[in-house]
Amino acid sequence: xxxxxxxxxxxxxxxxxxxxxxxxxxxxxxxxxxxxxxxxxxxxxxxxxxxxxxxxxxxxxxxxxxxxxxxxxxxxxxxxxxxxxxxxxxxxxxxxxxxxxxxxxxxxxxxxxxxxxxxxxxxxxxxxxxxxxxxxxxxxxxxxxxxxxxxxxxxxxxxxxxxxxxxxxxxxxxxxxxxxxxxxxxxxxxxxxxxxxxxxxxxxxxxxxxxxxxxxxxxxxxxxxxxxxxxxxxxxxxxxxxxxxxxxxxxxxxxxxxxxxxxxxxxxxxxxxxxxxxxxxxxxxxxxxxxxxxxxxxxxxxxxxxxxxxxxxxxxxxxxxxxxxxxxxxxxxxxxxxxxxxxxxxxxxxxxxxxxxxxxxxxxxxxxxxxxxxxxxxxxxxxxxxxxxxxxxxxxxxxxxxxxxxxxxxxxxxxxxxxxxxxxxxxxxxxxxxxxxxxxxxxxxxxxxxxxxxxxxxxxxxxxxxxxxxxxxxxxxxxxxxxxxxxxxxxxxxxxxxxxxxxxxxxxxxxxxxxxxxxxxxxxxxxxxxxxxxxxxxxxxxxxxxxxxxxxxxxxxxxxxxxxxxxxxxxxxxxxxxxxxxxxxxxxxxxxxxxxxxxxxxxxxxxxxxxxxxxxxxxxxxxxxxxxxxxxxxxxxxxxxxxxxxxxxxxxxxxxxxxxxxxxxxxxxxxxxxxxxxxxxxxxxxxxxxxxxxxxxxxxxxxxxxxxxxxxxxxxxxxxxxxxxxxxxxxxxxxxxxxxxxxxxxxxxxxxxxxxxxxxxxxxxxxxxxxxxxxxxxxxxxxxxxxxxxxxxxxxxxxxxxxxxxxxxxxxxxxxxxxxxxxxxxxxxxxxxxxxxxxxxxxxxxxxxxxxxxxxxxxxxxxxxxxxxxxxxxxxxxxxxxxxxxxxxxxxxxxxxxxxxxx
Amino acid sequence: xxxxxxxxxxxxxxxxxxxxxxxxxxxxxxxxxxxxxxxxxxxxxxxxxxxxxxxxxxxxxxxxxxxxxxxxxxx
Numbered sequence: 001x002x003x004x005x006x007x008x009x010x011x012x013x014x015x016x017x018x019x020x021x022x023x024x025x026x027x028x029x030x031x032x033x034x035x036x037x038x039x040x041x042x043x044x045x046x047x048x049x050x051x052x053x054x055x056x057x058x059x060x061x062x063x064x065x066x067x068x069x070x071x072x073x074x075x076x077x078x079x080x081x082x083x084x085x086x087x088x089x090x091x092x093x094x095x096x097x098x099x100x101x102x103x104x105x106x107x108x109x110x111x112x113x114x115x116x117x118x119x120x121x122x123x124x125x126x127x128x129x130x131x132x133x134x135x136x137x138x139x140x141x142x143x144x145x146x147x148x149x150x151x152x153x154x155x156x157x158x159x160x161x162x163x164x165x166x167x168x169x170x171x172x173x174x175x176x177x178x179x180x181x182x183x184x185x186x187x188x189x190x191x192x193x194x195x196x197x198x199x200x201x202x203x204x205x206x207x208x209x210x211x212x213x214x215x216x217x218x219x220x221x222x223x224x225x226x227x228x229x230x231x232x233x234x235x236x237x238x239x240x241x242x243x244x245x246x247x248x249x250x251x252x253x254x255x256x257x258x259x260x261x262x263x264x265x266x267x268x269x270x271x272x273x274x275x276x277x278x279x280x281x282x283x284x285x286x287x288x289x290x291x292x293x294x295x296x297x298x299x300x301x302x303x304x305x306x307x308x309x310x311x312x313x314x315x316x317x318x319x320x321x322x323x324x325x326x327x328x329x330x331x332x333x334x335x336x337x338x339x340x341x342x343x344x345x346x347x348x349x350x351x352x353x354x355x356x357x358x359x360x361x362x363x364x365x366x367x368x369x370x371x372x373x374x375x376x377x378x379x380x381x382x383x384x385x386x387x388x389x390x391x392x393x394x395x396x397x398x399x400x401x402x403x404x405x406x407x408x409x410x411x412x413x414x415x416x417x418x419x420x421x422x423x424x425x426x427x428x429x430x431x432x433x434x435x436x437x438x439x440x441x442x443x444x445x446x447x448x449x450x451x452x453x454x455x456x457x458x459x460x461x462x463x464x465x466x467x468x469x470x471x472x473x474x475x476x477x478x479x480x481x482x483x484x485x486x487x488x489x490x491x492x493x494x495x496x497x498x499x500x501x502x503x504x505x506x507x508x509x510x511x512x513x514x515x516x517x518x519x520x521x522x523x524x525x526x527x528x529x530x531x532x533x534x535x536x537x538x539x540x541x542x543x544x545x546x547x548x549x550x551x552x553x554x555x556x557x558x559x560x561x562x563x564x565x566x567x568x569x570x571x572x573x574x575x576x577x578x579x580x581x582x583x584x585x586x587x588x589x590x591x592x593x594x595x596x597x598x599x600x601x602x603x604x605x606x607x608x609x610x611x612x613x614x615x616x617x618x619x620x621x622x623x624x625x626x627x628x629x630x631x632x633x634x635x636x637x638x639x640x641x642x643x644x645x646x647x648x649x650x651x652x653x654x655x656x657x658x659x660x661x662x663x664x665x666x667x668x669x670x671x672x673x674x675x676x677x678x679x680x681x682x683x684x685x686x687x688x689x690x691x692x693x694x695x696x697x698x699x700x701x702x703x704x705x706x707x708x709x710x711x712x713x714x715x716x717x718x719x720x721x722x723x724x725x726x727x728x729x730x731x732x733x734x735x736x737x738x739x740x741x742x743x744x745x746x747x748x749x750x751x752x753x754x755x756x757x758x759x760x761x762x763x764x765x766x767x768x769x770x771x772x773x774x775x776x777x778x779x780x781x782x783x784x785x786x787x788x789x790x791x792x793x794x795x796x797x798x799x800x801x802x803x804x805x806x807x808x809x810x811x812x813x814x815x816x817x818x819x820x821x822x823x824x825x826x827x828x829x830x831x832x833x834x835x836x837x838x839x840x841x842x843x844x845x846x847x848x849x850x851x852x853x854x855x856x857x858x859x860x861x862x863x864x865x866x867x868x869x870x871x872x873x874x875x876x877x878x879x880x881x882x883x884x885x886x887x888x889x890x891x892x893x894x895x896x897x898x899x900x901x902x903x
Numbered sequence: 904x905x906x907x908x909x910x911x912x913x914x915x916x917x918x919x920x921x922x923x924x925x926x927x928x929x930x931x932x933x934x935x936x937x938x939x940x941x942x943x944x945x946x947x948x949x950x951x952x953x954x955x956x957x958x959x960x961x962x963x964x965x966x967x968x969x970x971x972x973x974x975x976x977x978x
Contacts, residue, residue: 104969287967319968325960329953336949343942351935357928399928 004029005080006073009037021078025085034085035070038154039078061125061132065116065151086151091139091265100268103290109150110262111316113142116152117258117309121251135249137257138173139264171273172264175256176300178249183275183300252302255312259297259305266294275300289319356397364390364405371408376721377427377749383412421718422698422710422738425752426462430455434741434748435474437730442483443695443737445499448748454478454488456499459737459750466502468495475512475528475555475567481520481538489514494525496540506540513553515571515578518614518658522575522592529555533569533578535592546578546590554583554608568610568621573658577637579619581610589619589637599640607631613656618643618674620661624651634661634674644677653689659696664689669701683711693732698753700738702728708740710751721751764797776821776836783821783836787811790823792839801839805832815853820872824858826851831860833874842874 003011009026012034016023021040028035058069067084074080094101101109123131134141134152141154169178176183256275263271263278266286271278278298281291293315299305306312320326367390375383390405392398428448436449439459448455449470456466469491470476476489484500489512496505511525511534522543523536529552535544553567568581577599578590585605590598605623607630612621617638624630632652633645653664661672662682669683669692683692683699685707692701698718699711706723708731726745732738736753762775762782768791770784781800782793788808792800805811805825813826821836831851833843845860845867852859857868857877868877965971 103967104965107969320961320964320971323964325963329957329960333953336946336953340942340946340949343938347935347938347942349935350931350938351933354928354931354933354935358926358932361926361928 005037006075009035009082011037026082036067036083036085038081038083040081056126058125058132061120063116063119065112065149066119067151067153083153086143086145086153088143088145088151090153091142091144091150091261094144095139095264095268098268101265103266103286106262106265107290107316107319108148109142109265110258111313112150113137113152113258113261114309114313114316117251117254118313121254121309131251133249133251134254134257135178136170136173137254137261138170139261140170142261170257172270173257173260174273175249175253175302176275177302178253181275181300183302185301185303250302251308252305255297255306255309256299256302258312259294262294263298266290271298287319287323289323353397357399360392360398361402364392364402366390368402368404368408371412373724375408375412375424376724377424377747379427380412380424383408387412420755421753422700422751423719423754424721424749425737426459426750428455428457428462428464428748428750430746430748433743433746434730435476435743436478437732437739437741437748438478438480439732439734439737439739440480440483440486440499441734443734444483446732446737446739446748446750447478447480447486447488448741449476449478449488450746456486456497457748459739459752462750465499466497468497471510471512471527473512473528477512477514479514479516479523481516481523487514487516487523489525494523494534494536496523496538506536508536508540508542509534513567513569515569517571517575518573519575522571524569524571524578526553526569526580529553529583533580533590535575535578544592544595546580546592546595548580548582548588551582551584551586551588553581565611566609568612570613570656572614572619572637573616577614577619579612579614579621581607581623583608585623585625587621587623599637601633601635609651611654613654615656615658615661615674618661620644620654620656620672620674622652622654622663632663634672634677636674643674644672653692655692655694657694657696660694662692662694664692664701667703669694669699681715683709683715684717685709690727691729691731693738695733695735698733698738700731700733700740702731702740706742710738719751721749723749762795762797764791764793765799772816774816774818774821777819781821781836783816783823785814785816785823787814787825790834790839792836803834803839813853815871817871822871822874824853824871826853826858831858831869833858833869833871835874843869 005011005026008029010029012025012027014022015025015036021038024037024039026035026037027033058072061069067086069081069083071082072080073082117134120134121131123129125132136154137152141152143151143153145151260271260278263269263281267281267283275298280295293312297305297312306315315322367386371383371386371390374380374386387405387409390408391401394400428446430448430450431453432451434448434450437446438448439446444459445465446457446459448457452469452472454468454470454476455464456468457464468488471489471491473489478486478488480486481496484498485505486497486499488495488497489510490504490507492507492510494508494511494514496507497503498505508523508525510527512528513526515524516522521538523538524533524546525536526533531548531550531552533546533548534542535546537543553569555567568579568587570579571577572579576592578592579587580590581587581602585607586603587601587605587607587610588598589601601621602623606625607623608626609624610621612619614620614637617636618634619637620632620634622630622632628650630648630651631645632648632654634643635641636643650666655662655664661674663670663672663679666688667685668681669689670679671682672679682694683689683701685701685703687703687705687707689701689703692699694700697713699715700708701711702708702723706725706727707720708723708728709717709721710719712718721740723740723742723745726742726747728740729743730739730741738751738753739748740751741748764773764782764784768784769786769788770791771786773782773784775782780795782795782797784791784793787805789802789804791802794800807827807830810827810830811825812828815824815826816822817824817836822842823834823836825832825834827848828851829848830846831843831848832841834840835842845862847862848860849863850859850861852861853871854868857870860867860869865879865881867879869875870877961971
């Protein structure tokens with residue numbers, strides 16, 4: 001064939017034919033381009049100008065998957081459409097060969113077809129702008145190109161123009177509405193539609209079931225295949241004059257046709273031409289999601305299909321996201337993320353809470369220790385402050401109070417310590433370590449020597465009253481003459497100082513070692529290793545100068561390190577005798593009244609450590625050498641007779657005052673009768689005593705364990721305190737005050753004797769588990785109780801009775817009755833009253849509706865009767881019937897009743 | 904084959920002893936840290952396994968739905 005059409009195109013060969021006409025392969029004579037000419041002999045009724053406009057619109061269609069329309073003309077009553085030639089094979093051919101396509105392949109084509117439909121359906125084409133429905137999508141109209149893509153062909157221009165007599169149907173691919181069937185949701189013409197369905201069905205039987213698009217003839221409905229305009233309903237249906245609904249195919253029809261096409265491509269079977277009879281896709285190689293998409297597209301009800309190509313394309317391009325497996329994964333990862341986050345946050349928070357609590361506990365323990373240290377140092381105020389700091393406010397971040405903190409507070413407040421005795425009172429802090437301390441006879445002031453001065457302080461307030469410069473020597477001495485006057489080794493000379501007036505009374509020659517007679521009238525002083533002593537009267541007048549005839553006391557080259565306790569210089573009570581030891585081991589007693597006749601105890605010896613003093617007419621001393629060999633003796637000065645003596649192989653400390661002679665033998669202190677030598681124990685410790693003091697009543701002794709211990713007049717230990725790390729080298733005690741210090745600490749601890757005359761102390765076994773402890777009214781018995789049980793003890797702690805409370809877990813309240821010492825135990829449905837004297841059960845009742853403790857007794861209600869039980873005797877005070885708000889009413893009525901009975 | 908794990912005896916003793924003296928505060932602190940560490944380890948293991956699973960699933964998807972780059976818009 002070589003026919004020329006429109007003088008432009010040469011027909012090459014016929015490539016197809018169908019209900020709409022014949023399709024030729026042609027060649028543009030001038031351009032030499034291959035084109036497809038579709039010759040349609042159906043009559044066109046559209047006016048020429050509209051025709052041209054529509055053609056122009058179609059010629060503007062440009063899409064990868066739609067062949068270009070070049071021209072449209074009429075010649076010899078035949079409508080020719082010039083379309084781009086697409087090289088390839090239509091998909092119906094491989095289907096006819098029995099081929100099936102893979103799902104991924106079909107998905108790819110579906111997307112391409114949908115993109116084409118999105119483009120076509122978009123109402124932007126032509127004037128006025130509108131969308132274009134293909135209306136004949138089927139495998140035969142889809143070209144499979146060599147590059148693997150597809151092309152949607154056979155775009156019928158006449159159909160696009162809305163020519164009314166050119167509606168085409170392809171069985172199995174055409175949507176129900178193309179058959180005039182209306183399955184839409186709002187269809188009110190179902191019957192008529194059905195009847196029409198029948199009629200059309202009859203006509204359908206004449207439809208060719210091949211792939212050809214067959215024109216519908218003699219159809220009552222007038223159809224248009226344009227996208228619905230404003231004249232049409234949403235479903236694209238309109239109504240004819242007889243009010244019969246006419247279903248007009250729209251974009252959803254294309255959706256149906258596409259779905260049917262995909263159905264065929266995947267299953268290899270053309271879907272049933274009746275949409276309601278289409279079998280659902282199935283197969284192991286088909287994904288449920290794909291089946292779902294296609295079946296939705298092929299829903300007979302256009303309202304239930306995809307409403308646009310975009311919707312269907314979206315589902316195809318989001319298959320992975322919408323896949324159940326992906327959704328399941330997302331769910332798992334969401335749950336896992338939440339769980340991990342919760343655990344991370346929870347773990348971090350828990351760790352943070354634990355850390356805060358650990359820090360708080362450490363702080364609490366530290367403060368508790370500080371409190372205890374402060375208390376031992378005698379600073380009660382500071383101890384209380386630290387103890388309170390050790391008790392943080394309870395919260396989630398702060399643990400409950402530590403036992404140490406509670407104890408610190410209790411100790412610092414002295415809550416449980418109402419015993420009489422010496423208690424830490426104050427502390428005095430010196431500028432440097434203590435070298436010596438002494439208390440006034442009344443104990444109200446103290447004096448402490450440190451490196452360069454003497455401090456006078458108040459034992460009551462701990463305040464420094466005066467600081468007095470002294471000879472810079474470890475030998476510098478201080479001695480109280482009386483409560484107001486102190487003699488000290490002043491920088492310029494031995495000085496008498498009045499504490500009250502803050503004045504120097506007199507000043508003498510330089511002295512380091514000082515002695516004062518018991519009557520306070522004579523003062524003696526030796527300066528370092530001078531070979532004489534100067535004796536003064538109380539007014540500072542020199543009474544005598546006692547020459548030692550070249551003998552000197554033993555001191556070190558640098559007397560900063562000398563131990564003043566190694567040298568003895570002491571005056572007798574009336575100042576007549578002065579006892580002095582010398583570095584050659586000599587010990588002599590000088591008589592002020594006859595200095596030429598001194599009493600020689602030792603002329604020379606190996607002893608280098610002397611201690612002693614005068615007790616009345618007796619002189620008692622100990623003398624030790626470097627090997628520990630010692631002698632102890634008591635000498636009657638008037639008779640010059642030794643009354644008591646002993647040779648020892650270890651040193652013993654001795655303390656002599658006007659009233660007593662005390663000897664310390666390791667961990668025991670005894671007082672010795674100077675006549676008979678009889679010993680009486682004054683103190684006994686569990687470790688060796690290093691230094692001690694006695695005021696005639698109480699004894700304070702420091703031990704090697706850095707403790708200092710108090711004893712009363714009958715040698716009973718009353719208190720014991722610890723110096724901590726510091727050793728206790730200096731102690732003194734006088735009346736109601738005591739002091740303790742160490743030569744490696746600057747702190748002087750002041751203790752004060754406290755007496756609680758009105759307080760009684762009761763003791764009991766602390767091992768018994770209890771929540772509360774009460775003493776009865778006559779203070780004869782103690783009750784220790786908790787919800788689990790109670791114990792009655794006498795005041796000495798002897799157990800009278802132990803009682804276990806039945807059903808302790810159900811107890812909700814307990815009340816101790818002060819008058820009788822009874823214990824009332826309230827349950828929700830029971831009541832028990834126990835005797836505080838014997839522990840016996842005084843009253844018991846169970847099966848109660850309510851139990852109410854009142855100051856007048858215990859109200860119990862068993863559902864019908866109310867009773868008021870006397871908490872002291874267990875007797876029924878009043879009873880009656882009750883109901884309603886029985887508690888208040890009963891209390892009132894029974895109170896009234898009770899009072900009336902009283903009257 | 905049974906895998907036996909034995910701790911040195913001294914270690915068991917030391918752990919036991921440590922727990923005996925551990926207070927609630929320390930339990931909270933170390934317990935919290937242990938929870939965080941275990942959670943992190945579990946999270947790492949979980950996400951590694953999850954990632955491997957994702958790769959396998961993507962391969963399945965590629966087989967069922969085609970490779971992702973080919974399923975898309977092309978105008």
